[in-house]
Amino acid sequence: MPPVPSRSAPRQALALFAFLTLCLAAGGIGSFATISQIPTWYATLQKPAWTPPNWLFGPVWTTLYAMMAVAAWLVWRNVASPLRRPLFLFWLQLALNTLWSFLFFAWESPGPAFAEIILLWLAIAATIAAFRTYSLPAALLLLPYLGWVSFASLLNFAIWRLNR
Secondary structure, eight states: OOOOOOOOOOHHHHHHHHHHHHHHHHHHHHHHHHHHHHIIIISSSSTTOOOOOOOHHHHHHHHHHHHHHHHHHHHHTTTOOTHHHHHHHHHHHHHHHHHIIIIIIIIIHHEEEEEEEEHHHHHHHHHHHHHHHOOOHHHHHHHHHHHHHHHHHHHHHHHHHHHH
């Protein structure tokens, strides 16, 4: 690893705030694509019996976005450039995460959303592997996210199959 530039405590606090803001904003954008579809299109879909209640998704995603932000911040503290591979992968998976909400909900396309969520899962796994090199706690913070997206992938697939 190249040497990391010295970062003052105020700069680190500002960076943590920025990571939290960006991750929660991505969640907000995804929520924008989702929220109007829950009582309309999504309510009409056949869903497997193990589908969680709608109220659970908001708190889970908010927690995961906060954990993602802290993980990215931990890595940022240990890399010389915000465009290095681990953070590039982080931004890629965050963009894919947001895109999934549009594919599945706004564009009512569970099939393409399932294909995209597989790419998202791979991007998260690659991010975890890259983060591990710079910060084991950062990599561990992303494991619940990978677990939730694994579950969401199964749910997406089941909904797609039930509603073809």
